[in-house]
Amino acid sequence: MVSSGRDLTVEGDAIGQFITGDRNEVYSVVVNATHSTVTVLAPDRRPKPVRKERIERRPSRGGLPLGREVELASILRSVAADEPAEVHGAEGIGKSALVRQACLEFGGRDGVIFLNGHGREVDDLIQSIFEACYSSPGYRPAEGELLSLLGDLRVCVVIDDLEVSARDLTRLQDAVPAGTVVFSGRERLLWGHGTSLALGGLPREAALQLLARELRRPLRPAEIAAANALWKASQGHPFTLLRAAALAKPDTDTGLLKLPAVSEMPVLLRQAIERSSGDARQALALLAAVPGVDVTLEVLALLTADSGAFDAARAAVGTLVELGLVTLTDEHVRLGDAVAQDLPDDLALDADRLAETVRRLTAWASTRRAQPVSVADHSPLIAALIEAASRMGRPDLGVALAHAAAPAVACSLRWGAWDRILTRGLAAAKRAQDAPAHAYFTHETGIRLRLTGHHIAAAAALAAAAAAWHALGDHGSSAIAEHAHALLGSGPSPASPPAAGTPGGPHASTGGGGDPTGGQASSPGQGAQHVSHGSGNSSGTHGPAQGSSSGHAAPGHSSAAGGHGLNAGHGVGHGALAKVPLVAKVVIGAALLGGVGGAGVYVWGEGNGPQAASTVPLHVRVATDLFEVKDMPGTPEGPCPSGAGTTDCTKVTRVAKGKRGPVEVVPAAPLPRGVSIVYWGCDEGASAATCTVTADRERTVCATTTSSRDASARQQCQQATSRQNPTQKIALVHVHLAAENFQITATPDTPGAKPCVQPPLDWRLTGEAARKAAEQRMCEFVVPLGTKMALAAKIEGKSFVGQPFNGEPIWFGCDESPTETLAPSPGVGETDPETGRHTFPNATTTCTLNLTTGRYIGLASTDLDDTGGAGALASAFATIPRAYIAPGVRAMPTGDASPLQRVPCSSTGGPADLECLGNPPNGGN
Secondary structure: OEEOOOOOOOOOOEEEEEEEEOOOOEEEEEEEOOOEEEEEEOHHHOOOOEEOOOEEEOOOOOOOOOOOHHHHHHHHHHHHOOOOEEEEOOOOOOHHHHHHHHHHHOOOOOEEEEEEOOOOOHHHHHHHHHHHHEEOOOEEEOHHHHHHHHOOOOEEEEEEOOOOOHHHHHHHHHHOOOOEEEEEEOOOOOOOOOEEEEOOOOOHHHHHHHHHHHHOOOOOHHHHHHHHHHHHHHOOOHHHHHHHHHOOEEOOOOOOEEOOOHHHHHHHHHHHHHHOOHHHHHHHHHHHHOOOOOEEHHHHHHHHOOOOOHHHHHHHHHHHHHOOOEEEEOOEEEEOOOOHHHOOHHHOOOHHHHHHHHHHHHHHHHHOOOOHHHHHHOHHHHHHHHHHHHHOOOHHHHHHHHHHHHHHHHHOOOHHHHHHHHHHHHHHHHHHOOHHHHHHHHHHHHHHHHHOOOHHHHHHHHHHHHHHHHHOOOHHHHHHHHHHHHOOOOOOOOOOOOOOOOOOOOOOOOOOOOOOOOOOOOOOOOOOOOOOOOOOOOOOOOOOOOOOOOOOOOOOOOOOOOOOOOOOOHHHHOOHHHHOOEEEEEEEOHHHHOOOOOOOOOOOOOOOOOOHHHEEEEEEEEEEOOEEEEEOOOEEOOOOOOOOOOEEEEEEEEEEOOOEEEEEEEEOOOOOOOOOEEEEOEOOEOOEOOOEEEOOOOEEEEEEEOOHHHHHHHHHHHHHOOOOOOOOOEEEEEEEEOOOOOEEEEEEOOOOOOOEEEOOOOOOOOHHHHHHHHHHOEEEEEEEOOOEEEEEEEEEOEOOOOOEOOOOEEEEOOOOOOOOOOOOOOOOOEEOOOOOOEEOOOOEOOEEEEOOOEEEEEEEEOOHHHHHHHHHHHHHHHHOOOEEEOOOOOOOOOOOOOOOEEEEHHHHOOOOOOEEEEOOOOOOO
């Protein structure tokens, strides 16, 4: 409800209350189990946050990371220079231990804030940063005030397991412009400015130290050969080494533990799992059912241990950690990568056990409403179990879980987590045909959209909630939703109730007609007139009642002038929701993605998901004239226009190979009566009402509606799901230019390819202008795949202090460059005593490229004025000697464009056994 001077009775016990807004709009929100209500406050009633005297939130102290001294020093140097730093690599490779240790060593700033980024969206992380810096319980500032409050704080923000896009990383850094962000993640996000460390396996000595530590004794000379074999076979991956130590068996002669051979480990692991305690097996079964999701030990104990005993759960998890099956950091447990597919079949949760798990979590969420942040932190787990219950055929259990969690998550002030729960709850209510629950989730969605500034979508959702509740005979809730809708000022009016004998519920028409096309809805600006807000009323639709103090008819009464109130006549209500664009989102199930999260699109780790070898592309197309898809995971495969109230968009994302899960288009409000979503390319077959995808290969899904207006779209879906992927035949050469003080000319010897000339950067530029100028200072050449290219460079001019160029061009990442991985450069190189120029071990003076794929290379110089840029390139190409770009990519993304993903080069027309930066198949040429 949005209050504007009229009192309404609010039923239900209040669960919590919070305030949000800025200097212009301030809202007080009361949350209860039936619906949230919103009151507009005077701006002077906005809370005044008080900065904390001590800003410090550090992780628990663990052991020093073995073999990571160089990387740790590099992070500390970067932070000391006020530059961001990242550590990226595979799951379990040691990223968390490294950034946590670095966090414990930072000092000399306004404060240090450590956050767990797994499954959390960037807006929720920024709110956590605010709460760590200021005392202001129950208050979420609007973005403008938030940036003002955090703008001058020199805090170091450390985020473990960050799962955001490059665009959201920029938003995170912009939130603390005077601070420094250090983070870990699976994929590289930092390019250019800052320190990016690709973390590989442990060095041999560190690996042997780890084995000795786990065996609790020094390695014997006779064991060194077996230990070396384990190190080579595992490529130094700590998980595999831990597993080997855990599976060591007593030697029959000495009685000491003996390391297993690599070939013995799969059988020994299965035997160890079979011998594990019941609590350990149940914990493993639950974690396998929600792969990629963090669960705290407290909740894991509640959901798995028969007695709910915390100590039993900790002991069980300890066993699984020793076997290298799960990770445990700060009381959070997660299944290791690729573990689920290797587990025995009898570990899978059966229907009864899954139902009991969902019931226990529902009870926990209901009793933890006084700890809303804890519930929000478990929103990925809650969302995954809601989906699992629906797949099991018990969406009613998912509805109950979502309804129990949603109020607490709202009070947590984590809008991303709140949206995640509401979306899953709405889908479960639809599957369960639970009309009251569907109305509740629709109402809460409208409130959330209102608080986040999406007024048109909020109007549609609140109007739909009012109509659905009225159809159910719940006139009190209907009046509250209508009242909430009133102060939005524009958008669809709450529609008339169904005529006698017409089925109600969330899928009933919100207009008065039965046209399955939704009354041939007009596009924005057509068929709808502007309304007068004076004492009179125009003849346009949705006009306010004459003399109405709040600009709308009183609940349950028709408008004095136009008769457009809740009980308006049949003709006026016809097609009401069609006057503004209806919006929707695409949801991909957590089982396919290995987790959940991500800016309202519910794709875990877009660009940060499972390793490329275990994923396949999933292409999803939505084509309809009835609504506009606002949130859709993946990388666009062509234009995705917005703002017209229609959709024709195809995006691709990587999904876990061999997994099975749903793909669903979820409208923010009910579709017109008789209209439903239909899918092609799913396991259910053509023109299916639901969509389940088995990711055994590259898949294409196309969705539209049964409306007569989408007849052409249905034909296109039929064609799209049978179309072969086009062949990619071009290669992109992207040259990263680091010699910023001088003019650079890069000339390829390929016929038809023109030289690229870039002037020096203008150091007088500041802010956005400087960022854009730096972003545009690069060279790109598009040539036929298979071309052999030689590049020449010329650097000339004077530096900004007037010194002429004194050096020679140097290249990084070309075919002449070293192929082995080197230690990251400290960023200064060595000085040649004869020439006074800097040298780098991985730099070359020539550049040739055999373009079986595209290539990302670097160009700098040995001039002392170019030391910083050359050092940054030397460090980047030391850890990644070759950077391949997928065939078919024509340009590297810039600005707010979605970043490229890591994909198998072979999946886009390149050679096997290489990993490329690119769009998955069909995303390039």
